[in-house]
Amino acid sequence: MSAVLKFLSRTQGKNGPALVDWISYIYLLLGFLIIFLPVLWLLLNSIKSQFLLQKLDTNILPLDYDRVVRATVFGPEGKEIFIMKDMPEWVIYWNELRDEDKKNENNPNEFISNYEGKEYYALRTHLGLVSDHAKKLIKQKNLPEWLIKYPSMFPDAKKEYDPQEFLTNLNEEEIRLMSEFLGIKPYKPNGFTSQILISAINPETNKLEEYSVSRLNNNKDTVNARLISNPQGGIVKLQTQDIIVNKKLRPSWINYSDPLTNNVRGMSFDAVKCLSNSLFVTIVATIITVLINSMAAFALSKYKFNGQIIFFIIILATLMVPASVLIVGIFKMVSMTGLNGSLWGVIIPGAATPTGVFMLRQYMLTIPDELLEAARMDAASEWSIYWKIVFPLALPAIAVLGILSIIWRWNDLILPMIAVSTTKTAYTIQLCLLDFQGEYVAQEHYRLAMTVVSLIPTTLVFVFLQRYITTGIANTGIK
C-alpha cells in the first residue's frame, strides 16, 4: 500500500511537484476524463427509469422526482383533465413493474375499490383492469363471445358486427365499461401519465402552491406547469429558478432484470440466447481468424516461394476495398452456400483479414531464421515449427490480433445483418439491441442497460489480455 502511494506521489521536482509534474498530471487526468466520462454517463443513464429517459432528464444521477398523476378521462361530458395525488409508488410505476411483482405484491382490484367516478375510470384503465372487468361482465350477462375479440378485429371485420344492440340492456356503469373496452365513441381509452410535482409561488395569489410539470429542463428559463388545485385552468409559465423540486435517488434495476429474465413487454428478448450467440461467434471466429492469419503470415514471412511478393501485395490490396462495397458480394456468397441463417455465415466471411496477415507477417519477420533452422536440426516437422516455435513467439502480435478480432466480432452489426437478420434465433447481441427500437415501442431504458451488459465481455478481454501485449517482446532468446 505504502509502495503504491510512494509510486504515485513520485515527482520530477526534487522538492514538491515541478511544472512538468503538474502538466503530466493534468494531461493524464484530462485523458482519463475524456475516456471515462462517456462510459460513466452510459452507466448512470442505464439505471434511469423509462419515465426519466422519456422526459430527457439531464441529471447525472438517476434522481427521481415526486410524481403526481395527470389523468385524462373521456366520457359523454367530453374530455376531463384532473390531477391525482398521493398515489402509492406501485400504482405510479405500474407499467414499469415486473409481472410477478404486479401479481404477487399488490392487488389492484382492492385498491381501485377505494375510488369512484372519474378517478375510478382513470385507475381502471391504468391498472389494466378494463378488459378483465369487461370479460367478466360478458360471461355474467351471457353476452355473445365475439365481443371479447371485437377490440382486436380489423376494421373490415368490425363492420359485420354491431355491439350497440347488446349495450341497451345494461346499466350506465356497465355501458361505460363495455364502451371503453370496445372503443365506442365518445368513450376513448383514458390517459394516465406520471408528471413531476413541483412547488412554486403562484404569481396570482402570492402563495406557495403545487404544480405538475411534464418536463424539467434546467437550460430553459421557464417551465410549463399546471396548477394542481385547478388543473382545468390551463398551462402557466413559471421561472425555472423559482421552482422547488424534490428529488430522490431511485435507480431503476428493472432495466437490467427485465430483459435478462425475458420479461420485456411487447417483444421477446432472450438475453441468454443473444449473448450466447455472440459469444459463440466471437470465440470461434477469433480462433479461426488467429489460426488462418498466422499460418498465412508464417508462410509469407518464413518460406521462399515463387510469387511470394505477389501474394503479399494481393492480400494487402484487399485493404483498399471498402467494406461497404463487399456487402452485396458477401450476401450472395452466404446465401449461395446455404450459410444464411446460420452463425457460420457470420463467422466464415470475416475469418481472414488482410490487416491480421500483414501485422503478423511483420512481427514474424523479426523471429530469427536460425531458430527455425535449429528446430529443423532438432527433427521438427514444419507443422511443429509453426505450432511450437513460431506461434508462441508471435504471441504478443497474436494477442493484439485476438483482442482486435474479439472487439470487432462482438460489436459487428454488418455481418450478422447480412447473414442472420431473418433468423431470430441466430441474432447476436447487437441485432437484439436494435430490436428495442421497434416501430411502435422505444424502450431506451432496456437498450441502455443491455448495451452496458454487452460491454462487459470486451472490457474483461482487455483487462486480461493486455499483459500479453507487453510481455514476450522482451524475451527474444537470441542473445
Next chain:
Amino acid sequence: MATLEIKKVRKNYGTLEVIHGIDLFINNGEFCVLVGPSGCGKSTLLRMIAGLEQITKGDILIDNQVVNNISAARRGLAMVFQSYALYPHMSVRQNLAFGLENLKMKIEEIDRRILEAARLLRMEEYLQRKPGQLSGGQKQRVAIGRAIVREPSIYLFDEPLSNLDAELRVATRVELKALHARLGNTMIYVTHDQVEAMTMADKIVVMNDGIIEQVGAPLELYNKPSNKFVAGFIGSPKMNFIQFDYLPNSLKEKAPPNSISLGIRPEHLSIKDENSLLLNVETVEQLGSDSFLYGTTSGEQKISIKLNYQTDIQANQSIKVGFKLDDAHWFDKDGIALTS
C-alpha cells in the same frame, strides 16, 4: 561415429557462385576446424553439410551414403549456432527435450539423456530457467547440451565461441576439447580465430573465397604452408612478405629458382648479421615478456619482428635483422610455396 566426405561440392546463390568445388574427407572421430577470412563460405559449407542449404552441384556422403536429398531432420547431425538459437519461450530442459520429443523418444530415455548432459556440462541448477535468464556462457552450454542429447553422429559448430568474452572463450575452448576427447565423435568446427583452430584441431581446413587452400595438422600448416595465403593466415603476428627484387643480393643467391617473394615469420627474425636486412624501426611495443618492432626495409617493404626479451632499441633507429635460412619460405608468382 561417422565419416564425412565432400565431393566437388559447389553452391550458387542465384547466379553467384560462392563455393567453387570443394573436396574434403573427414575421418571418424576427427576434430576438423574450418578457418578462413569472413565471407569465404565456411558457414555455407557447414550448412550444406547440415542439410539447411541445398547443394548446387557435387555430393556429400556421410558414412559413404549420399545425403544430398535427405532432410536436415533425418541426417542425424546436430549443430551449435553462433547465436545459440535457443528457443526463448522454453525452459532449458524443454530446449534439450524438444529434439528428442520430435523423435518420439520415451520419456525415461529423454530424462536420462538430459540429466547426463546436464551433469556433463554442469547446468543442473538452471534446467528450469528460460534462456533469457542465463548468461552468455550458460547459454553456450545449453546450446552444446542440446547437441549432445541428440547423440549425433557428427557435431557441427558455427563459431560457437565468438559471442563470449576472451576469458570465457579460453575456458570453453578447453572444455570443448575435453568433451571431444570424451565423446570421441566427429566434430566440424567453424571459426575465424586461428588460436582456436591451432589449439583444438586434429585437422585444419583453410578456406579462401570458396575454395580450400590447404588441409593439414596445425603444425604442418604453420611449418609448411603450401601457399602464400595459408602462410599469411596462420600465425600471429602475420608472416612478413618481402618482394624478391628488394632483397639484398646475398639473399637472392640463396633463393630457389622462380622465387617472387620471401616469407619470414616475425618470431624467426632476430637482431644479427646472418642473412640480414636493413630495417628502419618506426614503432616499438614492449609487452614485458615480448617486444615487437615495426619498420620498413628497402622499397618500403613493411616488416614486423617479435623478440622474446626486452630491448633498448628506439624508434627511428636503423638495425640489421637476420634469420636462419631454414625458417624462410619462398613463393613463386602464383603464391605457391617453393622448396629450397
